[in-house]
Amino acid sequence: MTTTLRPAGPGRDGVYSICANGRSVGGVHLTPLGPWGAGTGWILHIQVLPSRRRRGHACVAMLAAEEIMRGRRCTRMAAAVPEGNRAATGLVQALGYAPDSRRLAAPVRATGLPPGVRMMDPDERDAWCAAELHRCAADLRAAGWAAPVAQARAQARLDHPTAPAPYTLGEGAVVWVAHGVILALTAPTPADAATLLRAAGHVTATQGLHEVAIELPDDTHAKVCTGAGFAPRTRYWGKPIL
Template sequence: MTTTVRPAGPGRDGVYSICANGRSVGGVHLTPLGPWGPGIGWILHIQVLPSRRRRGHACVAMLAAEEIMRGLRCTRMAAAVPEGNRAATGLVRALGYTSDSSRLAAPVRTTGMPPGVRMMDADERDAWCVGELHRYAADLRAAGWADAAAESRARARLPDRTAPAPYTLGEGAVVWVVDGVILALTAPTPADAATLLRAAGHVTAAQGLHEMAIELLDDTHAKVCTAAGFAPRTRYWGKPIL
């Protein structure tokens, strides 16, 4: 049995059919322009017919995806796996992917803006963004990311100047929430982190949203997020393909 990956057809950029002996048994959707900036190829979706699973089709398709993305000058792959999906988690692990980060979500709880929290002014924001970009990129490099990919992801994470400014408690305690997504949370103590999460909830509720999300690179704020009602939704996996 021969498994191949072929373009799905005109008007379906990035969509490929997974074929076994010439017959379609599934599909995979790829993009070199995902949420972490250029140079990082994403497997957006992969599916194999239930009757054709556990025959290696998905494994071949993912290896082919790496070749396709490498041809588009990507140096790293990324895949999002719903929390608790054991089959997909086993597949990415078998292919050498490692956990990059996790996305958690929580219903919005608000009791008003906590005392002492304020929005940054323009000068503070600009200075903080520069420092945050370098800090985040350094964290990625420490986790094994190549310089270019780390820089790309760090830059893609920071929104443009039209987005609302971060909120701060001072002394390095900052939360940045945009459209219900906490883009950054830095706090010297768990108590500061909890206060900033309440502030993020207030801002999110004021926008009429009922849920907010946060992406965690490590376990630094995992306990305080759990205490605030956040639960894992998605785990992101990555692999260099130099």
């Protein structure tokens, strides 16, 4: 039995059919663009028909996806796995992917900005973004990311020129939220982090959205996020494909 990937058709860029002996048994959606910046290929979604599972189709499809992304000059792969999906987790682990970060989300409501929280002015925003870019890239390099890929991921995280300015409590306590996603959260104390999370929730609610999400690359703010009602939704996995 031969498993291959075939383009799904015109107007469906990045969507491929998983074929076994020429017959479609599932599909996969790939993109060289994503929240980690240039150079990282994403497996956004993969599915195999229930009657064709446990036959290795998904494994072969993911290996083929890596070759496709390598051909598009990607040096790293990433996969988004729904929290609690054991089958998908086992697959990415078997293929050498390592856990990278986790996306959490919480419902929001407009309660007003907490006392002391204010929006940054333009000069503050520019200075903070420059410092945060350096800090984020340094943290990623320390975690084992190659310098160019770490820089690209940090840049993608902070490259939102049309997003509203970050909010601050002063003394390094900053939250930046846009379109229902917390782009950055820096806080010297758990109390500051909790206050800024409330601010992010209020801002998100005033935009007509029902929940706010955050990606946590480590456990620095995990406890305070859980206490604020955030629940895990997605685990991100990654590996180099040099």
